[in-house]
Amino acid sequence: MLEARSLNQLSGMPDEVVSSIITDPALRSCIQCGTCGGVCPFGYLMDYPPVRVIAALRADVFSKVFTSDTIWMCVACSMCSTSCPAQIPLTADLMSRLKEEMILQGSVPEELQTALENSQRYGNPLGEASRKRADWTRGAGVPVPIFGKDVTQADVLWFVGDYASYHPRALRASQALARLLRLLNVDFAILGNEESSDGDSQRLAGEHGLFELLAEKNGRVFKKYKFKQIITTDPHAFNALKNEYPLAGISYPVQHSTQFLYERIDQLKPFLRREVKARVVYHDPCYLGRANGIYEEPRALLKAIPGLTLVELPHHHKTSLCCGGGGGGMWLDGFQWEKSHTRLSEWCVQEALQLKAGVMAIACPYETPRFEDAIKIVSHTDGLAIKDVCELLLESVGTES
Amino acid sequence: MKILVPIQLVPDLVEELVIAQDGKRLDLDATRWIISEFDDHAIEQAILLKEKIGGEVTVIAPDFEGTEDVLYQALAKGADQVVKLSGDFQSELNTHALARLVVHYLQTKSERPDLILTGVQANSSLDGSLGPLLAAYLDLPFVDCVAQTEIEDQKITVRKEYPGGLTADWSVALPVVLGIQAANTPPRYVPISKMRLAMKTGSIATEEVGELDLSGAVDSTRMYTPEADQRAQMIDGDVDQVAEKLVALFKELGVL
Numbered sequence A: 001m002l003e004a005r006s007l008n009q010l011s012g013m014p015d016e017v018v019s020s021i022i023t024d025p026a027l028r029s030c031i032q033c034g035t036c037g038g039v040c041p042f043g044y045l046m047d048y049p050p051v052r053v054i055a056a057l058r059a060d061v062f063s064k065v066f067t068s069d070t071i072w073m074c075v076a077c078s079m080c081s082t083s084c085p086a087q088i089p090l091t092a093d094l095m096s097r098l099k100e101e102m103i104l105q106g107s108v109p110e111e112l113q114t115a116l117e118n119s120q121r122y123g124n125p126l127g128e129a130s131r132k133r134a135d136w137t138r139g140a141g142v143p144v145p146i147f148g149k150d151v152t153q154a155d156v157l158w159f160v161g162d163y164a165s166y167h168p169r170a171l172r173a174s175q176a177l178a179r180l181l182r183l184l185n186v187d188f189a190i191l192g193n194e195e196s197s198d199g200d201s202q203r204l205a206g207e208h209g210l211f212e213l214l215a216e217k218n219g220r221v222f223k224k225y226k227f228k229q230i231i232t233t234d235p236h237a238f239n240a241l242k243n244e245y246p247l248a249g250i251s252y253p254v255q256h257s258t259q260f261l262y263e264r265i266d267q268l269k270p271f272l273r274r275e276v277k278a279r280v281v282y283h284d285p286c287y288l289g290r291a292n293g294i295y296e297e298p299r300a301l302l303k304a305i306p307g308l309t310l311v312e313l314p315h316h317h318k319t320s321l322c323c324g325g326g327g328g329g330m331w332l333d334g335f336q337w338e339k340s341h342t343r344l345s346e347w348c349v350q351e352a353l354q355l356k357a358g359v360m361a362i363a364c365p366y367e368t369p370r371f372e373d374a375i376k377i378v379s380h381t382d383g384l385a386i387k388d389v390c391e392l393l394l395e396s397v398g399t400e401s
Numbered sequence B: 001m002k003i004l005v006p007i008q009l010v011p012d013l014v015e016e017l018v019i020a021q022d023g024k025r026l027d028l029d030a031t032r033w034i035i036s037e038f039d040d041h042a043i044e045q046a047i048l049l050k051e052k053i054g055g056e057v058t059v060i061a062p063d064f065e066g067t068e069d070v071l072y073q074a075l076a077k078g079a080d081q082v083v084k085l086s087g088d089f090q091s092e093l094n095t096h097a098l099a100r101l102v103v104h105y106l107q108t109k110s111e112r113p114d115l116i117l118t119g120v121q122a123n124s125s126l127d128g129s130l131g132p133l134l135a136a137y138l139d140l141p142f143v144d145c146v147a148q149t150e151i152e153d154q155k156i157t158v159r160k161e162y163p164g165g166l167t168a169d170w171s172v173a174l175p176v177v178l179g180i181q182a183a184n185t186p187p188r189y190v191p192i193s194k195m196r197l198a199m200k201t202g203s204i205a206t207e208e209v210g211e212l213d214l215s216g217a218v219d220s221t222r223m224y225t226p227e228a229d230q231r232a233q234m235i236d237g238d239v240d241q242v243a244e245k246l247v248a249l250f251k252e253l254g255v256l
C-alpha cells in the first residue's frame, strides 16, 4: 500500500513540478482523441492515462490525479508519445513529471524506492558493490581493458550499463560482445568501477535529480580519458547518452552495439561460418526502436547469420510490445503484478510462441532476464530460447575463433 | 514534544569486509559505513510522531565517514536539528562508549527529551543495543522491540514484539526510551532534489567529545570468515546428470 503523504500540499500552492505541468504549453494542443490511453499496454488499468490527466487538468481537478497510484503502471514504453496526433512528448515529459511529483509527495512503491536508494548509494539499481562492476569480464575469455587501470585512451569507450554488468544472465551478452569486438580488432575499453548507472530508467521513473547526479558522475569520468566514441548494448544507456546527457553538456558520439557491429558487417561476415538453424523473432526494445528509430541494424545482423530464418512478431517495429522493464518497470514487478496479474513480457513470449519461433532475439540487457522469467510462467514454451543478438552472432562464429 | 534519536553507523555489508592485521576486528579504514537499518526506522518513527502531534526531532550521530550524508538525509526527511559527535573514534567506538557520549551531550543541555528513539540493535557488535544503556544511565523506563508506536495526550502506546509471533501493547508514560524494531511505515525515500536542498540550507551542529571511556564492551579474541564445511560437495555436469546424481545421493542418505 502506498502512503499518500502531504497531499494537501497540492490543494494549496502548487509546487514547481505541478506548476510546470499545469503551464506546459504542449498540453494545450491535445485534442482529447484518446489514442494515448488506447495504445497504452496498461492503459486499461490506469485511472489516469495521459488523456485523462489532461482532461483533469482542464477541468481544474488536477489534484485528483495524485489520489491514484496507477501512474506506476506506466512502463515508459513511448507508445503514447509516438502515436499522439498532436505529438505531445507524453512519456518523457508528462508521465515522468507526474511520477516525479508522486515521489516528492512520498508515494513511491517500496520496490522502486529500494532501486532508487541503491542507485544513490552504489551507483546501480541492483544494490551491488561498484568494485564488482567489472567482474563479468573474468568470464569473457578475452582481455577487456579498463580505463584508468589498463589504458587511458582507446578508440571506443564501451559503456556497459547496470544489468549488462551485474545480472548473471544479461552479462553473458556482454561477454559475447567482448569476443566480437576482439574478433574485429576494435580498440576498446570499459570504465570498470568508475562507471555509474546511466540513470535513464530512474529518470523515466520520475527521479530527475538522481538522473542528473548520475549523469554528472559519468560526465566527470568520461572527461578523464581519451576516446572517439561510446558504444553500449543497453538501449536505456544509449538513449540517455544520445538524447539526455547532451542537455547537461555531456556530449559524445554514441552508438548502440548493433549499429556499431552493423557498420562492420562486411568484416564480420567471413567469421559467421556456423549455421544457426533457427526460426527467430526479433523483439524491438522500446528505447532502441520506438524512441530512437533503430530497427534495421539488429535485423541485418541477424540476417547475416547463415541458417537463420527471421520472422516478424505481430507487434514489431513501431508497434513493438514493451517488455515491461522501462520507466522503473524493472523495479515494479510486484506492484504491477498485483494490479494486472500479468506481465507484458508474458504477452511478448506468447506472440513468439504463436509464430512457433525457436529463438526470441533481443538487443537489451533488461530483456533476457524478463523474457526468460516469462517463459517459466507461460505454458507450452518448450524450445523457445531467449538470446541477445550478440550471443547469436557469437554462436555463428563459434567459440574457438 | 522533544524527541531525540541517537543513531549508529555500521559496516555496509554490500561492500567488502576486511579483517584487521590483529585478527580481532574489522579493518575499519577499509569499511564503508551505512546507517544501521533499525536506526533508520527510529528516525522515521520520530518524524511520523512529529507529523502527527508536532514537536522537535533531534538526530545525533558519532562522526564516522558518511555521517554527514546520513544527517543531511535526516534533515531532508524532516528532522529539526542534527548533531555530529566529533572525535577521532571511528576505530574505537563501542555501544557503551557511545551511550556515555549521548548522556554527556544531554547533560550539557538544559532540556531533556520526552522521548528517545533508537534502533533495537546494530549488527556491528554483539551488544549493539544502545537503548537499554541509555535508559540505565538516564534512569528512564525502556521498552524494546517496538514495532508500532502511537501517541495520544502525552501517553504512548507501543506494540512490542516477542519471540514466537507474540505481540503486546504497552502504555508508557513519558519520558521513555524505545528500542525501535520497525516504524509504523517504512523509512521514506529522500529524492536527490530534497537532499540537495537540505545540504544547501541545513546545517549540522558539531559537539566535540572529550576522552573516550571504552569500558564495558565485549572483548573479541578472534575474527575470521566462516570456515568451509567439510561435507559440502559440488556436483558437476549438465542438468540431467546433476539431477541423476542428486537422486542417487538422496537415496544413499535415506531421504528418498
Ligand code: SF4
Residues within 6 Å of the ligand: A029, A030, A031, A032, A033, A034, A035, A036, A037, A050, A051, A054, A080, A083, A084, A085, A086, A087, A088, A090
Ligand atoms: S493521443 Fe495526444 S491528442 Fe490524443 S488524447 Fe492523448 S495526448 Fe491528447
Ligand code: SF4
Residues within 6 Å of the ligand: A036, A039, A040, A041, A042, A043, A049, A050, A073, A074, A075, A076, A077, A078, A079, A080, A081, A090, A091, A095
Ligand atoms: S509510456 Fe507507455 S506505459 Fe506509459 S502511458 Fe505511455 S503508452 Fe502507457
